[in-house]
Amino acid sequence: MDNTEQHSLSSFYGRFRQNMEDHFGDIIHGRQGIAVGVSGGPDSMALCHLLSKILGDGQTLYAITVDHRLRKEAANEAAQVGEWLSSLHNVKHVTLQWDYEAQPESRIQERAREARYHLMTQYMKDNGVSALFTAHHLDDQAETFLFRLSKGSGLDGLSAMPFRNELQDDFYICRPLLNLSKNDILLFCTENSLSYINDPSNQSDAFARVRLRKSMDVLKEEGLTPKRLGVTASRMLRAREALDFYAARAGEQGVILRDSDRVVFNCRLLLLNPIEVVLRVISAAMKEVQGNSGQHYGVRMEKLEALCEDLLKPNAFRKRTLGKVIFERNDKTGELILSKER
Numbered sequence: 001m002d003n004t005e006q007h008s009l010s011s012f013y014g015r016f017r018q019n020m021e022d023h024f025g026d027i028i029h030g031r032q033g034i035a036v037g038v039s040g041g042p043d044s045m046a047l048c049h050l051l052s053k054i055l056g057d058g059q060t061l062y063a064i065t066v067d068h069r070l071r072k073e074a075a076n077e078a079a080q081v082g083e084w085l086s087s088l089h090n091v092k093h094v095t096l097q098w099d100y101e102a103q104p105e106s107r108i109q110e111r112a113r114e115a116r117y118h119l120m121t122q123y124m125k126d127n128g129v130s131a132l133f134t135a136h137h138l139d140d141q142a143e144t145f146l147f148r149l150s151k152g153s154g155l156d157g158l159s160a161m162p163f164r165n166e167l168q169d170d171f172y173i174c175r176p177l178l179n180l181s182k183n184d185i186l187l188f189c190t191e192n193s194l195s196y197i198n199d200p201s202n203q204s205d206a207f208a209r210v211r212l213r214k215s216m217d218v219l220k221e222e223g224l225t226p227k228r229l230g231v232t233a234s235r236m237l238r239a240r241e242a243l244d245f246y247a248a249r250a251g252e253q254g255v256i257l258r259d260s261d262r263v264v265f266n267c268r269l270l271l272l273n274p275i276e277v278v279l280r281v282i283s284a285a286m287k288e289v290q291g292n293s294g295q296h297y298g299v300r301m302e303k304l305e306a307l308c309e310d311l312l313k314p315n316a317f318r319k320r321t322l323g324k325v326i327f328e329r330n331d332k333t334g335e336l337i338l339s340k341e342r
Contacts, residue, residue, distance in 0.1 A: 019163065019179070019180075023176065031059065033127070034062070035062040037064055038064065039066075040199075042189045042194070062091075063081075065093065067098065068098045078095040084194075098115045098116070098119065121171075132172070134174070141230045142225075146219075156240055159236040246273075260291075265285070267311070267335055270336060286299070286323055299323040321341055326338070
């Protein structure tokens with residue numbers, strides 16, 4: 001290995017340590033255990049070894065592998081991962097299995113991802129663990145940006161994955177490799193003689209993400225490197241956070257009534273804001289009214305935009321339902337009323 005590669009590896013580990021201190025110090029310290037998703041690929045195997053190195057005495061790293069039962073080799077691969085990790089004294093490996101009656105025929109990767117997170121979070125809750133570390137890296141960030149761009153996503157969809165998400169009180173998704181490249185991860189695996197599994201589905205053109213990944217070589221020639229795409233996504237995230245800040249302020253200024261199944265706004269005051277802010281205020285209010293139903297996830301942005309455009313029109317607003325939320329505008333009182341559909 002030449003001096004350039006050695007410097008790259010030293011820089012890689014240093015940047016990882018810095019990421020942990022900058023973004024996850026409060027999560028790592030004072031907890032008896034954290035979890036890491038380990039598929040067996042180079043990214044997750046590298047992350048598992050890195051986390052094992054920095055955990056203190058008495059802390060356990062729960063390495064969770066999910067067998068989706070989509071390939072006949074998966075069970076043996078999961079067992080192999082457990083053997084590879086058995087040499088790490090502070091790692092407890094567990095394999096969880098996706099249980100389904102019939103293998104899905106469409107949206108396979110999306111459904112497998114949903115199942116994976118559900119299984120891992122349930123295991124964590126059962127074992128009192130509240131921080132899940134994943135191996136998303138810079139190239140994943142760029143790939144996600146391109147994937148969402150191809151789907152016509154707006155600002156929120158094109159925003160970068162953050163280093164950490166708080167999904168609920170004191171439950172986190174953590175991504176300490178986000179500003180580190182795939183090449184550096186592979187170099188780390190090579191230098192440390194880490195074994196890993198190559199999943200053939202990661203090369204299958206049947207999946208859109210794989211096709212986009214393969215297109216990156218062409219995009220790099222035009223200057224669209226993962227680093228540049230990652231920077232753009234980070235700037236999108238910064239703009240999103242600013243809009244969310246002003247939307248929260250506008251929502252508080254415009255709200256008249258808020259209870260368990262209804263939110264009432266001063267419609268005239270609310271509509272003084274830019275349409276993007278209004279969209280965010282209404283979207284947040286919908287989640288509030290829906291509670292834990294989860295219905296809001298399925299509301300298409302086009303429908304929400306159409307509703308807001310109608311609210312801006314001076315003619316009478318037609319009462320309607322969107323995402324199990326009833327929208328009414330009372331022009332006499334100047335109120336916009338969102339209530340839960342019964």
